Amino acid sequence: MSLLSQYGWNSHFEQYYTSFLHQGLEAARVTAINGYNHTIISNKGLSAAILAGTLMNSKETWELPKVGDWVVCKPYDDQSIIIDVLPRQNAISRKLPGRSSQQQVIAANLDAALIIQGLDRDFNLQRLQRYLQQVYQCGIQPVIILNKQDLVDDPEAYRRQVLELGYKCPVLLTSALDRAQLESWTSQYLQAGKTFALLGSSGVGKSTLFNALSGIVIQKEGNLSTFNNKGKHTTTARQLVMLPNGSMLIDSPGMREFGLTIDADEGVSFYHPQIEERSANCRFRDCTHQQEPGCAVIAAVEAGTLPVNVYRNYLKLVREQYHYQASSMEKKRMDQQFGKLSKQINALRKKRKY
Numbered sequence: 001m002s003l004l005s006q007y008g009w010n011s012h013f014e015q016y017y018t019s020f021l022h023q024g025l026e027a028a029r030v031t032a033i034n035g036y037n038h039t040i041i042s043n044k045g046l047s048a049a050i051l052a053g054t055l056m057n058s059k060e061t062w063e064l065p066k067v068g069d070w071v072v073c074k075p076y077d078d079q080s081i082i083i084d085v086l087p088r089q090n091a092i093s094r095k096l097p098g099r100s101s102q103q104q105v106i107a108a109n110l111d112a113a114l115i116i117q118g119l120d121r122d123f124n125l126q127r128l129q130r131y132l133q134q135v136y137q138c139g140i141q142p143v144i145i146l147n148k149q150d151l152v153d154d155p156e157a158y159r160r161q162v163l164e165l166g167y168k169c170p171v172l173l174t175s176a177l178d179r180a181q182l183e184s185w186t187s188q189y190l191q192a193g194k195t196f197a198l199l200g201s202s203g204v205g206k207s208t209l210f211n212a213l214s215g216i217v218i219q220k221e222g223n224l225s226t227f228n229n230k231g232k233h234t235t236t237a238r239q240l241v242m243l244p245n246g247s248m249l250i251d252s253p254g255m256r257e258f259g260l261t262i263d264a265d266e267g268v269s270f271y272h273p274q275i276e277e278r279s280a281n282c283r284f285r286d287c288t289h290q291q292e293p294g295c296a297v298i299a300a301v302e303a304g305t306l307p308v309n310v311y312r313n314y315l316k317l318v319r320e321q322y323h324y325q326a327s328s329m330e331k332k333r334m335d336q337q338f339g340k341l342s343k344q345i346n347a348l349r350k351k352r353k354y
């Protein structure tokens, strides 16, 4: 099997790559990014790469290569030049902290996102659902990992709370410090040739998991760092490594905030399995399940068949989404106001002749 196919190359990318073949360009996958320095893997192995100036000037930030992207490049001395990015199958993105509608692509071309929560202080159903919503929104399958199970008395109770939410995805209990246990679920959930990204707040154990899982591929990491050491030693912000079983893992450290990137104009409704299930029986098709007569969701809460906390969480998440929408609408309103203001200032300028 070629290196490319081991790294997840498939007919989707092949199809776009054919138009570059005649230019003698190579296909490669981005495995690490460190400022301007990219590390890519092609059929020839790992190499360093930089972005072509034309690529940098013609693309928005979110379109530029990210870890997991497939690119076409021109080999040049001991370094390749990335000419273009092949269309993504998907990408996980997040809202940039502090700004209302900017989004940042975290990793591209994933088979699943591993959403990690720590069972110490991090466990929070609300936050978990926010991650789930974002991951589903990006068209990516989630796997929920409840880490640090060694720190609580009854880890199963936490898992039950998550299962109660009704999402149809695996929910695993683990301890990043317990190697044997890690191996049992990785062999089951992380399949060869597939790409997984670790998502979760700071301190949940992403790096610990990443190190424990990838620890055996020291040689590959060794290659990578010798390679980076050509210049000077640097730590890579985000990287993709192949695990011993042939699956690939992307680490994204230090994610302090993970905001939803739902766009007000897209009119995307909030996905919640248990609400969805009931809403089919609401009297109104556009029922918001908040005060409408004939609401099957409210009826289920009253009848005790839908747990109150599940319903309350749902309302909180919807409110959060409204808040996000309001802030981007607010932005538009401010833009308009600003437009008016600058017209007024121009008029004033003419009048006063300065």
Ligand SMILES: Nc1nc2c(ncn2[C@@H]2O[C@H](COP(=O)(O)OP(=O)(O)OP(=O)(O)O)[C@@H](O)[C@H]2O)c(=O)[nH]1
Pocket (backbone or CB within 6 Å): 147, 148, 149, 150, 151, 174, 175, 176, 177, 178, 200, 201, 202, 203, 204, 205, 206, 207, 208, 209, 252, 253, 254, 255
């Ligand atoms: N007891 C216990 N401690 C853990 C476990 N996993 C991680 N830790 C500890 O939790 C702390 C934070 O772990 P990290 O792996 O650095 O967390 P992170 O998610 O990578 O954090 P950022 O890099 O800030 O995003 C470290 O002190 C780990 O040793 C676990 O399963 N059990």
Ligand SMILES: [Zn+2]
Pocket (backbone or CB within 6 Å): 279, 282, 283, 287, 288, 289, 290, 292, 294, 295, 296, 297, 298
């Ligand atoms: Zn309803």
